Amino acid sequence: MPDAPTPVATVRWRAHLGSDAPREPGLIHVRHAAEANVFACPLPSLGGDFDRESWRITGPLEQGHAEGWGYVAGRGMAFAALHIDDGEHIDRPEQIQQAAFDTYNQLFRLQRSLGLGQVQRIWHWLSNVTAGEGDDERYRRFCRGRAEALDGHDHGMPVLPPATLVSSHRRGLRMHALLADTAVVPIENPRQVSAYAYPRDYGERPPAFARGGRVQLGATSYLLISGTASIVGHESRHVGDVSAQAREALDNVRAVMRNADCWQADRDLGALECLKAYIRDPDHAGVVAEIAAAEAPGVPLALLHAPLCRPELLVEFEAQMPLP
Known part of the structure; x- marks a missing residue:
């Protein structure tokens, strides 16, 4: 797949380093930017507001590189990023499986070096995500490699965190991870089968x-909501209907909020701090934006062009909200 235009979303940081540097709070801020670096989200923007996705750290920030990952770290927290070019050899499907295994183990070693015991949130962008047949589909091979890394006993995910995986417009695999020294309380959706319990139909190893x-x-405190699509149980719903898929996906976001015991009926989705939509067909951006504005009024929305991990899925949302 050829490179797309310059990516439009990146993580910015202010670093206060050295003995004479001011001891101000640091800020890791996901926002629109022109730079193309490992901290950039490799997706074209279809409009909206990326500025609300930010992580504030009490204390100065430092930038570093270890285990193949770049990172920005502060007191008890870090944001890490990695990109590998896997060459996309579809005739060698084991390549992406090995890449998933290696990058997760590198992430766990980075955590140990930073003294941060838990992945809080993770994002994946995998080019040509649904290429390949059957169990050799790139996404299924990625899930297998990740699961094999998690089979080890010495890793940094004692519980599974929220995550997103969509296709990339840059060749290879890019990952971002939010790390901290506090535990994650995982939240499931009663409307859906837990991803890690998917049946064999979806691959040798389920998503994690x-x-x-x-x-x-x-x-x-935050509620972080994973990439959420029009899936009920484990089956895709409303094939071919982007409006119905968008509404079903937002109903799933509501279900996670309810199950996290932070539902406010009078605020509904308006309680979210920000909402991000991954859209397969750029022509659907206006429809998705209109539905999101109606169902989550006043919530900043970022629209990004990304094919999803099932060919029939047209839109996926992720979200976050601060908690009392």
Whole structure:
């Protein structure tokens, strides 16, 4: 797949380093930007507001690189990023499986070096995600490699965190991870089979993530909601109908909020701090934006162009909200 235009979302940080540097709170801020670096989200923007996705750290930040990952770390927290070019040899499907195994183990070693015991949230962008047949589909091979890394006993995911995986517009695999020294309380969705319990139809090893998680980041508690699509049970719904898929996916976001015991009926989805939509067909951006604005009024929305991990899925949302 050829490179897309310059990516439009990246993580910015202010680093206060050295003995004479001011001791101000650091800020890791996901926002629109022109730079193309490992902290960039490799997806074209279809509009909206990326500025609300930010992580504030009490204390100065430092930038570093270890185990193949770049990172920005502060007191009890870090944001890490990695990109590998896997060459996309479809005739060698074991390549992406090995890449998933290696990158997760590198992440766990990075955690140990930083003294941070839990992955709080993780994002994956895998180019040509549904290429390949049967169990050799790239996404299924990725899930197998990740699961093999998690089979080890010495890793940094004592519980599964929330996560997103969509296709990338840059060749290879890119990952972002939010790390901290506090536990994640995983949240599932009673409307859906837990991803890690999917039947064999979806691959030799199922996906490994929670539908959401309650986390403590600095002084703030958050509910972080994984990439959420039009799936009920384990089956895709409303094939070919982007409007119905968007509404079903937002009903799943509501279900996670209810199951996390943070539902406020009078605020509904308006309680979210931000909402992000991954959209397969750019022509659907207006429809998705209109539905999101109606169902989550006033919530900042970022629209990104991304094919999803099932060919029939047209839109997927992720979200976050601060908790009392």
